[in-house]
Amino acid sequence: xxxxxxxxxxxxxxxxxxxxxxxxxxxxxxxxxxxxxxxxxxxxxxxxxxxxxxxxxxxxxxxxxxxxxxxxxxxxxxxxxxxxxxxxxxxxxxxxxxxxxxxxxxxxxxxxxxxxxxx
Numbered sequence: 001x002x003x004x005x006x007x008x009x010x011x012x013x014x015x016x017x018x019x020x021x022x023x024x025x026x027x028x029x030x031x032x033x034x035x036x037x038x039x040x041x042x043x044x045x046x047x048x049x050x051x052x053x054x055x056x057x058x059x060x061x062x063x064x065x066x067x068x069x070x071x072x073x074x075x076x077x078x079x080x081x082x083x084x085x086x087x088x089x090x091x092x093x094x095x096x097x098x099x100x101x102x103x104x105x106x107x108x109x110x111x112x113x114x115x116x117x118x119x
Contacts, residue, residue: 009066010076010089011048012040012100016061016119019103028065028095040091042067042076047088053112062106063119071099 012028022028034040043051048064056062069076075093080086105116 009045009101010069010072011043011045012065012067012091012095013043013048013052013056013106014063014065015059016063016105019063019065019119022097026097028097028100037090038092039077040093040095042089042091044089047086049106049113049115052106056106056113058108060108062113064104064106064115065095066101066104067095068099068101071096 014022014028018029018031028040030040052062052064072091072093072095076089076091078087079090081088103119105119106113107116
């Protein structure tokens with residue numbers, strides 16, 4: 001399933017240390033799961049906090065990178081994710097740092113995550 005411009009923002013979840021490395025290299029690296037699946041996992045604004053809860057637990061150094069859809073649109077496909085009955089944006093290509101509008105800290109609330117300040 002492919003979609004035109006989404007009504008929402010796209011997000012990439014990343015540990016703060018990986019964001020520092022991305023700033024130095026100019027692009028966000030694929031993690032092991034991304035390499036295994038062949039694409040960079042992303043979420044919409046409605047999905048990102050639940051995705052963080054599921055995959056980052058109580059980590060304290062998680063950032064949500066807000067991505068400019070226009071910068072990556074031609075490489076994004078919205079596809080169903082196993083175990084979740086909804087389509088997620090998958091980036092089949094590089095995520096250049098210049099496509100990231102902002103990096104937001106995620107704060108563990110005890111039951112999940114909430115958006116914090118910019119990193």
